Amino acid sequence: MMSGPNAIRAFQKSLLAAAPQLHRALPWSSVSDPWAILVSEVMLQQTQVARVIPAWLNFLDLFPTPQVCAAAPLADILRAWQGMGFARRARNLQLAAQVIVNDFDGVVPSTPAALRSLPGVGAYTAHAVASFAFRQPVAVLDTNVGRVVARAIANETLTAKRAQEVATELLGTTDSAQWNQLMLDLGAQFCRATPLCETCPVASACAWRRAGGPDPAVRSGGVSTPQTRFAGSLRQQRGMVLRSLGATPMSRTMLEQQAGIDPVRLPEVLDGLVSDGLVERRKYSYYLPGD
Structure with missing residues (x-):
């Protein structure tokens, strides 16, 4: 159930008070x-x-x-x-x-x-x-903030639209840059996918912490799903090809001989990189655009 005005004010006060603890030197x-x-x-x-x-x-x-x-x-x-x-x-x-x-x-x-x-x-x-x-008065909503609004304020799964609305409602009259950074810092350091509720500086003002129950952030709007495994992925192969071509243009045969590149998947990787405009083919060699 969505927190009422008093609970929202308590969360705002608690988060602002936690600013020194949440600060990251970015x-x-x-x-x-x-x-x-x-x-x-x-x-x-x-x-x-x-x-x-x-x-x-x-x-x-x-x-x-x-x-x-x-x-x-x-x-x-x-x-x-x-x-x-x-x-x-x-x-x-x-x-x-x-x-x-x-x-x-x-x-x-x-x-x-x-x-x-x-x-x-x-x-x-x-x-x-x-x-x-x-310093525009707009709220950010990424996976970190999405977890915070779903747990601390709503204690329910939200649509992406509603999550953005809740994040905007929380802004109040606080400087938007300061507030948005605090929300991001809280989500990144404590309100993680596996939350650190025991040490969270705003746990006492969290609706989910008070009520208990299933984690409302799991499928809530704005909360991304974990990326697929990187090792052996197409993303890894694309990176290896780009890194190799960053050193020098190469033919497909030369690329097949580079450490880590899978010759079986190479045609798919090259076709994708060319289609995305990240690699150019000239005669029998592949180049980074502009080389």
Whole structure:
């Protein structure tokens, strides 16, 4: 059952009081540059924070503005993305930079609606950039926040639409960037898929903790399902091929001889990478676009 106004206020007060305990020293939290924040949010879509931090710092050294990113060879973007996985995000980020340059005079747009017009930018990323870069009063909803609203506030499974509404209702008059970061920090550190209720600093204000019962977050809106196993996956094979081509163009025969690449799956991998615009075929060799 959804928490009432008094319980919601108690949760808000408890979460704000827990800010020092929840704080994470994330490098993008101390910047105001919208481009740097957009890059961080795209990287964080499907990659853990620990892997994003060095990649984000390196990427911004190489591509500090949308203009630089938009004009760079895609091959250079993909090399900077190595180790992050889901390389389509890198291509979409460059496409987004090109839209920013061509349609927004080189300035990252500030509203969720305008941000969603950028390739690879969905509702969460649009809200995150609008909040963290422009202090727009919008709530973010990712898998971390989805677990928090389903457990601490609703104690019931929510649709994605309702989860977003609840997250928005929680904002109140609090600075949106501060509040959204606290919600993300709580979900990432305590309200995990396997929650750490015993040590959670807001457990006393959690509706699910008080009432008990089945975990309402398991199938709730905004809460993603675990990724499939990486070892032996098509994602792993794609990464190996991109890494090999990042060193030098290769023929299919040469790629078959690279450590870890499965010759049986290679045709499927190459066809997918070419279809996604991440690899080009010229005569008998494969290249990263722009090489």
